[in-house]
Amino acid sequence: MTKSDCKNVIIVIDEGYPLLSLSLLTEPLRVANRESPRPIFAWRILSPDGDNPRSSSGRRIDVDGALDDNPADAVILLASYSPARMMTTPLKHWLRKR
Secondary structure, eight states: OOGGGSEEEEEEEOTTBOHHHHHHHHHHHHHHHHHSSSOOEEEEEEETTSOOOBBTTSOBOOOSEEOOOOOOSEEEEEOOSSHHHHOOHHHHHHHHHO
């Protein structure tokens, strides 16, 4: 299995995302890869504009970029405690294209 054979997961975060939830999403993917003879998952963390948003606790992490057209087997939106704020017109358009 090559990296292109992995299941590609995109996690979209925006301002105020819960940092613990991000960890709870990525850790099982990492552990599955560690326990498998070959990687199963590849994931990227994106933000709508490519900026590094602050978590609800005020921490920033480096995202892998802005929304793009690269292939994905799954897209996960990790919204803040105000999820409607995340649903901008560009994000809705990007999701419809997926």
